[in-house]
Amino acid sequence: MTSNLAASEIQDYNARMAGVLGRLRFPRRKSDKEGVKDIVMGKMLKAFSPEFVNRIDNVIVFNWIEDESVQKIVSIEIKRLNNRLRKHNCYVEVSESVVSHIIKNGFDKQFGARSLKRSIRKNLEVPLAEFLMSQHKPSETFDVVRYNAKIVGRDVVFERGVSNG
Numbered sequence: 001m002t003s004n005l006a007a008s009e010i011q012d013y014n015a016r017m018a019g020v021l022g023r024l025r026f027p028r029r030k031s032d033k034e035g036v037k038d039i040v041m042g043k044m045l046k047a048f049s050p051e052f053v054n055r056i057d058n059v060i061v062f063n064w065i066e067d068e069s070v071q072k073i074v075s076i077e078i079k080r081l082n083n084r085l086r087k088h089n090c091y092v093e094v095s096e097s098v099v100s101h102i103i104k105n106g107f108d109k110q111f112g113a114r115s116l117k118r119s120i121r122k123n124l125e126v127p128l129a130e131f132l133m134s135q136h137k138p139s140e141t142f143d144v145v146r147y148n149a150k151i152v153g154r155d156v157v158f159e160r161g162v163s164n165g
Contacts, residue, residue: 006043007110010036010061036061064109065116073113074099077120081128090136090145092128093161097151123156124149131158 013035040061044053065073078099082091106119128149135158136145146161 005047006040009039009043011110013039033061062112065112070103070107070116071099073116074102074120077117078124081120081125086144088132088136089142090132090147092124092147092149092158094124094149095151098124098149098156101151101156127156128158135160 017032017035037059040059041053044056044059078092078094085091102119102123103116105123106115108115128147131147136147147158148161149156149158151157
């Protein structure tokens, strides 16, 4: 089971401990990992009965997703989308502005990669599916059709690119 239990408390803890002033004002008696694990255990004991918590064998605290990793995750998901589109003889080329739009409108550090995947689905996959349903015609020559994704206003829009053989 994975959970984002105590995510906001961990963010607050990290913010308090950041920089020299935080370290002077809130001296650490434990390592960062131990401090964070104490926060998680405290939150678990508040949220669940002691009997349930006692049945949990191991608690693993994951690191936050860093900004450069967010870009990589979006790229991986776009590659996966294009692998699914391959059987329909098409693919989508996504501009940097679309990637930024996906991240800006859906990524929340507190909720991790799940919120990012929801943003990809909402801002790219669903509009692309609607576009393909009305615009994509399977090629009789088996040419692969490229669709370009770009931002117009606040929306991701698609246009047909040049066909490849």
